[in-house]
Amino acid sequence: MPESIRQLKSDTEKAEVLRGPFDPGGQPDLSGDHPLHLSLFAWNVRSGLSATKAVLSDPARLRDFWEWPSASKLLKGAEAAGFDSQLQYGMWSGFGGEIGWNDSALDFATAPAAAAAITERLGLLTTFHVGYGVHPLWLAKITSATDHVAGGRLGVNIIASTNANDYAQFGIGDKPSREQKYEIADEFTTLLKYLWTSDHPIDFEGKYFQAYGAQVSPRPKSSPRPLLMSAAQSDIGFDYAARQCDLMFIASNVTGGSLDEYRTKAEKIHAAAAQYGRKIRICAMCYVVMEETDAEAEKKVRWMADEIDREALRNHIIRTGLGPEADLEDRYLGLGEDRYTQFGLGMHGYQLFGSYDTVADKLAGLHEAGVGQVALCFFDPHRGVEQMRDHLMPRLRERGLRND
Template identity: 60%
Template sequence: MKAPTLRGPFDPGGQPSLTIDNHLHLSLFAWNVSSGLSASKAVLSDVERHRDFWKWPNASKLIRAIEDAGFDSQLQYGMWSGYGGETGWNDAGLDFATAATASAAVTERIGIYSTIHVGYNVSPLFLAKLFSDIDHVSGGRLGVNVVAGQNAVDYAQFGLVGPPTQEIRYAIADEMTTALKLLWTSDEPVDFEGEHFQMYGAQVNPRATSRPRPLLICAASSDIGLDYATRQCDALFVTADDNAVAGYQKKAAKIHAMAAEHGRQVRIAAMCYVVMEESDAKARETTEWMRREIDRGAIETWLTRSGHILNSEVQRVSEGVFGDARASSGVMEDPYLGIGKEHYESLGMGMGAYKLFGSYESIADQLIALYEAGVGQFALSFFDPQRGIQQMRDHVLPILRERGYNRILA
C-alpha cells in the first residue's frame, strides 16, 4: 500500500485509551541513567543508591517495586551523552531498547514507556521492528516518547552536523511518527516517500500488540512542537513558566484546545522531582544540603549543550560546542553561571522539573492540586529512588486513595 499521508494528524484505528477517572497516572522516570535528574554531589554520599541505581541489578528491583507499589508505568530517559562534572551526571545508563525489553520481562502490569530521538538518520522500519517486538514481549504495554533531538554533541556522535532548525526537527518527527503508525498497524507492506524518510515494501511482523497501537508521548513547549504533538501524540509533557499550578492549568487548557482542533484528545503530563521526608522541616534540611552540593561542572556542560540557554554570554560559548566553555570569564566568575540563582538551583535539583518537596501529606496535596489543574500523568524522579518508592507505597499512595484520587488497578 502507498502511505495515505506523510504527516499527521494520523490515527489509523483511533487513539489509545488515555484516562481513568479519579486516577493519577504515576511513572518512575529517569531510572535508567546515572543520577537521574540529580545534578548534586549529594549523590556521592551513597553512590550505589543515589547515582548507580540504573545498573540492572539495582534497576530491576526498582522496576518490580513500582509495580508492587501501584505505579502505572516506567518511563526511560533518552540519553546519548551525559554532562560530566564530579558526579558524572547522566554519563552512563541503559539504552531505550534494552531497558524497555528487560523491564517488560520482569513485570506483568505496568506500562513500558521508552524514549527515542528521531533526528539521527535512524530508519522508521528499524525502530518500528524493535518496538513491535518489545510490545510483543510486554503483552501490549508499550509507550514511546518521541524526542526531536537538539543536542549538537549527539548529532556529531552520529556523524551529523546539527541540530537542524526547529521546523526541520519537527518535520522529521512528524514523518517518523506517521511511518511508525503505518508499520505498527498495516496488514500490507508500505511504500512511504517522504522528504526525510523513504521505505518500499516495508513491513514488520509481529505488528504492534497494543490496540490500536502503542501510546505516543512528547515533551514540547514551542508552538511548533505543540502543533506536532497535538496532531500526532497522545500524552504531552509540559512545563509552566513559573512552575506554579495555575501555569499548568493554563497550559493544559491551551493544549486540549489545540488537540480538539484536530479531533484528538491528549493527556497532560508533568515531570516532577521528589524529595520527601516525615516532615516539611526535615525535607527542607535535605534539599538545602543538596543545593549546597550542586555539581557546577555538570550544570555548565548542560548549559553549553542544551537548547535552553537563557544567557547571551553562555550562548556565545555554546556555539563552539567542542571548545572550552571556560573561555567566557564573565560567566565563570558568576556563581550561578549567568542564569540566576533560582534557575541554577532548579537545574541542579531536577533539571527544571516541578519540585515535589515536603512531607508525605504535602506531596499528596501537591499531586492532587496539579491533577485538579489538568495534569493526568506524573513522571516522578527521586533523589533516592529505592526509598522514594517505599515512601510512595507506604505513605503517599494511601493518602491519595483515601481521598479518592488513585484507584487500585488490576
C-alpha cells in the same frame, strides 16, 4: 518503488498520508485505571535528574541505581507499590562533572525489553530521539517485538533532538532548525504508525523518509498501536503533539512550578488536539524529596543545593541550548540562584519537596490544574518507591487520585 520490490510484493499499499493528524484505527484508550497516572521516571540513567554531588554520599544507592541488579529491584518494587508505568529518560551523551551526570544509561531498546521480562503489569514508556538519520522501520521493528514480548504495555516518547553533542556523535555537523526538526518528527511518526498498524507492506515517499514494501512482523500487541508521548515545549512542538501524540509533557517556566501556568498550557494543548478531533493526556515531570516533616525535607534540599555539580550543570545548559556558555566565575552560571537550584535539582521539573501531606497536596494541585500523569524522579529512588507505597498511596486515595 524499485521494480525488483514491485515484483516480490504485489499487495503493497501506497501511503496516502505523510503528516499528521494520522491515527489508523483510532487512538489508544487514554482513560487509565486511576485519575492520576503515576510513572517512575529516569530510573535508567546515572544520577537521574540529580545534578548534585550529594549523590556521592552513597554512590551505589543515589548515583548508580540504574545498574541492572539495582534497577531490576527498583522496577519490581515500583510495580508492587502501585505505579502505573515506568518512563525512561533518553540519553545519547551525558554531562560529566564530578558525578558523571547522565554519562551512563540503559538505552531505549534494552531497558523496556528487560523491564518487560521482570514485570507483569507495569506500563513501559521508552524515549527515542529522531533527527539523527535513523529510519522509522528500524524503530518499528524493535518496538513491535518489545510490545509483543510485553503483551501490549509499550509506549514511545518521541523527542525532536536538541543536543549538539549527540548530532556530532552521529556525524551531523549542523543541527536542523526547529521547524525542520518537527517536520522530520512528524513524517517519522506517520510512517511509524503505518508500520505498526498495516496488514500490508507499505510504500512511503516522503521528504525525509522513503520506504518500499516495508512491513514488520510481529506487529505490536497494543491496540490499535502503542501510546505516543511528546515532551515538546515550543508552539510548533505543541502542534506536532496535538496532531500525532497521545501523551504530552508540559512544564512551568517559574521556579518550583506554577499551577496557573500548568493549567494554561493544559487548556492550550487540549484545545489544539480537539481541533484535530483528538485527545491528549497531560503529563508533568516532577522531582521528589519527601520526609516526615516539611522542615526535614527543606534541610535535605538545602544540603543537595549546596552540593550542586556546577560543571555538570554548565554542560547541560550549553549542550541542550538552554542558555549561552556561562562564566564559571559566576556562582550561579548566569541563571540566578533560584533557576540554578531548579536545574540542579530536577532540571525544570515540578518540585515535590516536603512532608507526605505536602507532596500529596501538591499532586492534587497538579491534577486539578489538568495534569493526568506525573513522571516522578526521586533523589533516592529506592526509598522514594517505598515512601510512595507506604505513605503517598493512602493519601492519594483519600484525595480521590487513586482508586481502591
